[in-house]
Amino acid sequence: MESSGRPGQNMAGDHGGGDMEFGPEHDQLRQVIRQLVEREINPYVDAWEEARRLPAHELFKKFGEVGAFGLEYDAAYGGGGVDHSFTVVVAEEIGRVDAGGVSTTLSVQAAMATPALARFGSDELKRNYLEPALTGDMVCSVAVSEAGAGSDVASISTRARREGGDWVINGRKMWITNGAQADWICLLARTSDEGGYRGMSLILVPTAVHGFSVGRTIEKMGNYCSDTAELVLDDVRVPVSHTIGEVGHGFQMQMAQFQDERLYISYMAAAGARRALERTIEYLQVREAFGKPLIANQYLQYTLAEAVAEVELLQGFLHHTAEKVVRGENVTREATIAKLKVGRLTRMVGDLCVQYHGGMGYAEEAWPARYARDSRLTAIAGGADEVMLRVLSLMEGMNKR
Ligand SMILES: Cc1cc2nc3c(=O)[nH]c(=O)nc-3n(C[C@H](O)[C@H](O)[C@H](O)COP(=O)(O)OP(=O)(O)OC[C@H]3O[C@@H](n4cnc5c(N)ncnc54)[C@H](O)[C@@H]3O)c2cc1C
Incomplete structure (x- = not known):
């Protein structure tokens, strides 16, 4: 497949401007x-x-x-x-x-x-x-976070020690999506004593090795069907040839990988928010109160219109960012802004959808409750909103430390 370069002909449900051209x-x-x-x-x-x-x-x-x-x-x-x-x-x-x-x-x-x-x-x-x-024959996970180190990736403690041609790995990873079903994990571990962001490596660890186990799966407030596991590595031995890229460059490679993650999360969550708003507008067109459809209330129209506008702005920004990716430009700043804004926006949209569905918004039998609790994760995983603000404030030269 190649981009046709023709003007966008978006399907229904995919709104947003930007300079991305869909053919x-x-x-x-x-x-x-x-x-x-x-x-x-x-x-x-x-x-x-x-x-x-x-x-x-x-x-x-x-x-x-x-x-x-x-x-x-x-x-x-x-x-x-x-x-x-x-x-x-x-x-x-x-x-x-x-x-x-x-x-x-x-x-x-x-x-x-x-x-x-x-x-x-x-x-x-x-x-x-x-x-x-x-x-799709193998399922994989990325294992960075630990119980004591989530936002502050540089403080992870999982360690891989070299013994001949092998890494011997010890540590625990927390919050690992797909962790209970994964065939391999992309693991961030310390491979030297340098400390901080230095001396880390990315190591591909097959899960069918001696010493690897799933400690537990974690019950969460949402995203129920996605398994989230604590993983235990107890003298796990893998060949040094399982290092991804250069030994000692794991932190930098993971930061780049986070950028892919943040963009993907933003594309998904913005489209999900758009759909949630469409579904809410459809519901309000049929649900009646005080002798007329609820959507006839200007207050509801305006708040929903404003939310649609915010989602559309974000999608425009995302498509503009994606175009820069296609051109091979650096989008660290854009990925950070997008992840921050989409985290904020989905919280607002989730709450709006619950509120405008009334009792049904709070009921398990309708979709808004699940949407609100699932989408809440967007502002936490892949770097919390505050971590995005930290990166941005550093980029703006506000915090030199
Ligand atoms: C469902 C789920 C799935 C996940 N999947 C994965 C996965 O597959 N792989 C993986 O490696 N990790 C995964 N994570 C972990 C996730 O990336 C971390 O939870 C997240 O980065 C936050 O880290 P933490 O939980 O340790 O929070 P902490 O680092 O303890 O931070 C707590 C809160 O403090 C605030 N905060 C943090 N730093 C700052 C700061 N500098 N300034 C101001 N405020 C700050 C933020 O509000 C933050 O939410 C997952 C998490 C969840 C909940």
Whole structure:
């Protein structure tokens, strides 16, 4: 697939301006993913939510078959070999799924655990682990956070000590999405005593090795069907050849990988917010009170119109950012701003949807309650709002320390 370069012909539901141009091939891809979501996901999400788990291998295989993972990665390893604009399309469609937990699990495979491997991994690692992840035959996770270190990545303590040709790894990782089902994890560990952000490496750890175990899965306020695990590494031994990129450059590679993550989260969450607003407007058109549809109240019209405007501005900014990615420009600043704003916006939209559905907004049998609690994660995972503000204030020269 290649971008046609023709003016955008967006499908219904995909609004937003910006200078991103979507052509017929984007529309075709959007249609494929939307149908997959409607056929293979939405009918099952209630059961997955109740089970607190979705069948990751079964589901990822279906996404792998339509080439939804690794769209920008090298075709020699099963990637799509296309530009970033196609990633935007898939992320936006995944963001419209009826349960945020599904979007979360899919996005880890697509844009959080695999970018560093695709960019810096050896041929052998890419053949053995990237390719099967892109076909959906293997499930993967990114394991950075620890109980004592989330926002402050430089303070992680998981350690890999070199013994001959092996790393011997000890530590615990916390909050790991897909952790209970993963076949391999992209692990950030200390490989020297330098401390701080120095001396860390990214290591690909297959989960079927001696000493690796799932300590527990964590019950959460939302994203029920996405398993979130605490992982234990107790004298886990993997070859040093499982290092992704250069030894000692893990922190920098992970920071770059976070950027992919933050953009993907932003594409998904903005599209999800747009859909939530559309569904709320539809509901208010049929729900009557005081002898007329609720939507006839100007107060509701205006607050919803303003929320639509905010989402559209954000999507425009995101498409503009994606265009910069396509041109190979640095978008650290834009990814930070987008992640901050989308975290704030989804909190506001989630609350609005619950409020305007009244009692039904608070009921488990309707969608707004799930949307509000699932989307709440956007402002925390992948770097909390305050961490985005920290990065921005550093970029603005406000805090030199
Ligand atoms: C459902 C879920 C899935 C996750 N999936 C993964 C995963 O797959 N892999 C992974 O590695 N991690 C994952 N995480 C971890 C996530 O990235 C961290 O929770 C997040 O980065 C925040 O870290 P923390 O929880 O340690 O909060 P803390 O670092 O303890 O921060 C707590 C709060 O303090 C505030 N804060 C932090 N720093 C600053 C600052 N400098 N200035 C002002 N305020 C500040 C923020 O409000 C922040 O929310 C997941 C988390 C959740 C909840």
